Amino acid sequence: MKQKILLVEDDDGIAAVIEAGLNEAGFEADHCLSVAERDRLLDNGNYDAIITDIMLQDGDGIADLEQVRERAGDIPVIIVSAQNTFDTAIRATDAKAFEYFPKPFDLDELVRAAVQATRRNRNQTVREVEGEDALPLIGTSQAMQQVFRMITRVMRNDLSVLVTGESGTGKELVAEAIHQLGSRRSGPFVAVNCAAIPHDLIESELFGHEKGAFTGAISQAIGKFEQANGGTLFLDEIGDMPSDAQTRLLRALQSGRIRRVGGRQDVSVDARIIAATNRDLAPLIARGSFREDLFYRLNVIPIHLPPLRERREDIAALTHHFFKQAEREGLPNRTISPEAIERLATREWRGNVRELRNVVFRLAVFAREDVITNESLSDLELWTETNEAAEVEAGFDRILSRWIEEEKPAAGSVYHKAISEFERPLFTYALKMTNGNQIKASQYLGINRNTLRKKLADLKLSADNFAGQK
Numbered sequence: 001m002k003q004k005i006l007l008v009e010d011d012d013g014i015a016a017v018i019e020a021g022l023n024e025a026g027f028e029a030d031h032c033l034s035v036a037e038r039d040r041l042l043d044n045g046n047y048d049a050i051i052t053d054i055m056l057q058d059g060d061g062i063a064d065l066e067q068v069r070e071r072a073g074d075i076p077v078i079i080v081s082a083q084n085t086f087d088t089a090i091r092a093t094d095a096k097a098f099e100y101f102p103k104p105f106d107l108d109e110l111v112r113a114a115v116q117a118t119r120r121n122r123n124q125t126v127r128e129v130e131g132e133d134a135l136p137l138i139g140t141s142q143a144m145q146q147v148f149r150m151i152t153r154v155m156r157n158d159l160s161v162l163v164t165g166e167s168g169t170g171k172e173l174v175a176e177a178i179h180q181l182g183s184r185r186s187g188p189f190v191a192v193n194c195a196a197i198p199h200d201l202i203e204s205e206l207f208g209h210e211k212g213a214f215t216g217a218i219s220q221a222i223g224k225f226e227q228a229n230g231g232t233l234f235l236d237e238i239g240d241m242p243s244d245a246q247t248r249l250l251r252a253l254q255s256g257r258i259r260r261v262g263g264r265q266d267v268s269v270d271a272r273i274i275a276a277t278n279r280d281l282a283p284l285i286a287r288g289s290f291r292e293d294l295f296y297r298l299n300v301i302p303i304h305l306p307p308l309r310e311r312r313e314d315i316a317a318l319t320h321h322f323f324k325q326a327e328r329e330g331l332p333n334r335t336i337s338p339e340a341i342e343r344l345a346t347r348e349w350r351g352n353v354r355e356l357r358n359v360v361f362r363l364a365v366f367a368r369e370d371v372i373t374n375e376s377l378s379d380l381e382l383w384t385e386t387n388e389a390a391e392v393e394a395g396f397d398r399i400l401s402r403w404i405e406e407e408k409p410a411a412g413s414v415y416h417k418a419i420s421e422f423e424r425p426l427f428t429y430a431l432k433m434t435n436g437n438q439i440k441a442s443q444y445l446g447i448n449r450n451t452l453r454k455k456l457a458d459l460k461l462s463a464d465n466f467a468g469q470k
């Protein structure tokens with residue numbers, strides 16, 4: 001006998017597509033348009049699974065799933081919805097949905113989920129959602145939907161999560177969301193930025209130290225690991241963790257115990273680990289500066305946050321969200337014209353969501369009019385450039401310390417090695433900018449033409465190769 005699926009969907013077009021997919025996979029499907037019809041059909045027939053939309057003509061398709069389940073013997077429910085917010089993903093999980101598909105979805109995946117749902121009846125614990133307003137993760141792009149789904153998958157367990165993505169894409173926010181939505185939410189959320197702590201202090205910062213463990217350790221100190229006991233430890237910029245600390249961390253993860261620096265005894269700690277990195281760890285592993293075994297420990301569940309420029313459809317919602325946030329923080333209440341939003345949506349956003357947030361806050365403070373227009377943005381262009389210059393400067397610091405750490409130039413050769421590393425991309429850039437015109441390149445760089453020539457010869461760069469490249 002064929003398995004039967006009840007499809008509750010008020011868009012006839014989508015329903016027809018789903019029905020066809022289900023039939024092809026050997027299911028029988030009944031289709032209805034409303035909550036009332038659904039209940040009537042459930043009373044009169046036996047179904048193996050329900051596929052339902054959320055917004056229906058006569059109500060919310062998942063508001064009373066508990067009763068539906070009581071009526072229909074714990075039937076698995078698959079949700080499809082066009083309300084693609086983080087809240088919807090969380091609601092779907094809290095409604096014990098077997099699976100949640102934001103529209104537009106992949107029909108094959110949906111049918112596959114139906115096959116799995118009817119095969120076994122997954123029973124998950126329901127949990128009240130609390131404080132979901134406190135952590136609004138905004139985004140309706142496909143990429144963010146995937147992130148939301150991943151978050152709902154890890155919030156009820158303690159698996160290690162590795163969040164990747166460029167700086168400012170929301171990695172810490174994702175880590176906080178996982179913490180807030182899970183069973184550890186009453187415990188602490190402790191964040192450590194491994195790149196911001198001097199290397200020789202990182203072990204004591206993470207694992208604590210005993211009195212007298214090293215010069216300056218005048219009293220015992222509890223490390224972040226212990227502080228996170230019962231909660232979540234967020235290790236940001238994990239790629240910057242020095243190798244001794246990596247070894248200690250690995251040991252802690254394997255044993256569930258840590259030893260304070262200078263300590264004689266192990267202390268057991270229970271902290272969920274969420275790590276994040278904006279650097280690709282693969283080359284670090286290849287070079288031996290990041291432990292592969294630690295990587296596998298941390299990367300049980302990877303969550304990737306794409307850069308903002310690859311999900312431009314989220315920019316409008318984020319902009320509105322940040323204007324509201326600015327207002328809540330006491331800044332003037334402003335709105336923004338659709339044209340101005342469109343213009344924002346075309347920017348590069350190298351600083352990702354953080355940069356967009358800064359721009360919106362700056363607009364809220366400085367704009368003269370209540371409705372921000374394209375003209376207000378023209379003034380803003382200047383501010384953003386200064387901002388980018390500052391970012392680049394901070395970028396040099398980072399690049400330099402990474403380079404020193406990874407290349408380990410021999411003492412006595414650091415200056416010359418660093419300068420020669422720096423010159424090649426600089427001269428290449430200048431030649432590209434000027435189409436290989438050496439006079440212009442030397443003017444651009446502000447150096448003598450002969451010096452430029454000599455440098456190009458030393459670096460074996462040929463200006464001719466850059467003609468017409470700009």
Ligand SMILES: Nc1ncnc2c1ncn2[C@@H]1O[C@H](COP(=O)(O)OP(=O)(O)OP(=O)(O)O)[C@@H](O)[C@H]1O
Pocket residue numbers: 136137138139165166167168169170171172173174236278318321353354357
């Ligand atoms: N999807 C989002 N919805 C709402 N706010 C967001 C979103 N993503 C990021 N933000 C906001 O943007 C800012 C930067 O985010 P966050 O600090 O989480 O980025 P990050 O990737 O951890 O950055 P870094 O790598 O530099 O530490 C924060 O103010 C955060 O609240």
